Amino acid sequence: MGRSNSTDPVRNNETEPEIFLLTGLSSQPHTRVVLFVVFFILYLITILGNGLIVLLIIADSHLHTPMYFFLGNLSLLDICYSSSTIPxxxxxxxxxxxxxxxxxxxxxxxxxxxxxxxxxxxxxxxxYDRYVAICSPLHYTLIMNRKKCGWLASSSWALAFLLTIVPSFTMKIQLCGHNVIDHFACEVQAVVKLACSDITANVDLMSGSSVFTLLVPFAFILVTYVRISLAVLRIRSTHGWRKAFSTCGSHLTVVGIFYGTAMAMYLRPQNRSSEQDKFVAIVYAVVTPMLNPIIYSLRNKDVKEALWRLMGKNMGPKG
Structure with a gap:
């Protein structure tokens, strides 16, 4: 894909294709129309839901905290991620x-x-933000100050760039005339199946990258929540328990959905069927970005109150 070493004009069967055909989700016209309506609705919910969360976090001073700063970044990521595929x-x-x-x-x-x-x-x-909030509440604002939050958020974007974009330009994949991608998008797992050259090194690189980008952060999250659980067990008040679970429950739900589907896609054996790949891809590319704002807004009292304030309604006396 722009990185083939084939330069012999005589060997046309090894010429890299300029156009790819995507099989999509169905070959039936009526089914495709139904899928269009379904995905359009899901995409609309995704954009409106995540866009509303970003708007609330920017407009409402009550949400100018580290937790909502990172939530705003997550919503922005979900908007960009779904927009890279669904349209x-x-x-x-x-x-x-x-x-x-x-x-x-x-x-x-x-x-x-x-x-x-x-x-x-x-x-x-x-x-990590939830860990600091629950395990070091008295020093939370000092540790998670605005400068550090900005540095952490920008680091996630910069590190992702170094782990994906840079290696993508160094990969050598030769596509010898094969131009039918059995997917609805240019998913890396589907594209590498078209390779006619030895891609062992590329597969090893992708596997190693998947382990680092999926398992390492996931292991960090697990360890973090183990320590959070131990801290919560020491809390005596019911109010403290309820507050801890309300702030962590939404995040854990999102983590479970996102990492579960991503690992099912990138850490499974390569000989799985294309239909399985498509189903998993739909979950993490279409469904997950739509669910994130729903999960956070339905379980979060602060977001609900911010929405009412934005609509000009009063939720009650101000303390």
């Missing part, structure tokens, strides 16, 4: 022969990987 999927559902150019395919693959890794790292940072 193209919507257009292709109304097209008989969905196609994408080599360059656009490579760009989409890089952007999706970059945003996915950034979310992995950001979820780990959010776990």
């Amino acid at each position: 193209q999927m919507l257009v292709h559902n109304l097209t008989k022969r969905p196609t994408i150019t080599n360059a656009r395919c490579f760009i989409q693959m890089c952007i999706s990987l970059f945003l996915g890794v950034a979310e992995c790292i950001l979820l780990a940072i959010m776990a």
Whole structure:
């Protein structure tokens, strides 16, 4: 994909294709129309839900805290992540022969990987924020000051760039005329199946990268929540228990959904079926970004109150 070493014009069967065909989710016209409607609704909910959370966090001073700062970053990531795939999927559902150019395919693959890794790292940072809030409440504002929060958030974006975009330009994959991608998007796992050269080194690189970008942050989150659980067990008041679970429950739910589907996609054996890949990809590319704002808004009293304040309503007497 723009990185082939094939230069012999005589060997046309080894010429890298300029256009890729995407099989999509269905070959039936009526089914594609139904899928268009479903995914359009899900995308609309995703944009409105995450956009509303970003707006509330910016507009309401009560939400100018580290936890909501990182939540705003997560919502922004979800908007970008879903927008890197769903609009193209919507257009292709109304097209008989969905196609994408080599360059656009490579760009989409890089952007999706970059945003996915950034979310992995950001979820780990959010776990650290909850750890400090519960285990060191008296020093929370001192430790999680504005400068440190900004540095942590920017680090998630920068580290994701170094782990995905930079290696993508060093990978050598030769696609010898094969141009049918059995997927609805340029997913890296689907694209490498078209390779006709030895991609052992690339597969090893991707596996190692997946371990580092998925398992390391996930292990950090697990260790963090073990320490949080031990701290919560020492809390005597029921109010303290309820507050701890309310602040951590939403984050744990998001972590479970996101990491569960991402690991199912990138840490499973390569010989799985394309239909399984498509289903898992839909969950973490379409469903998860839609669920995140719903999970946080339904379980979070502060977000609900901020919404009412934004609508000009009073939730009660101000203390």
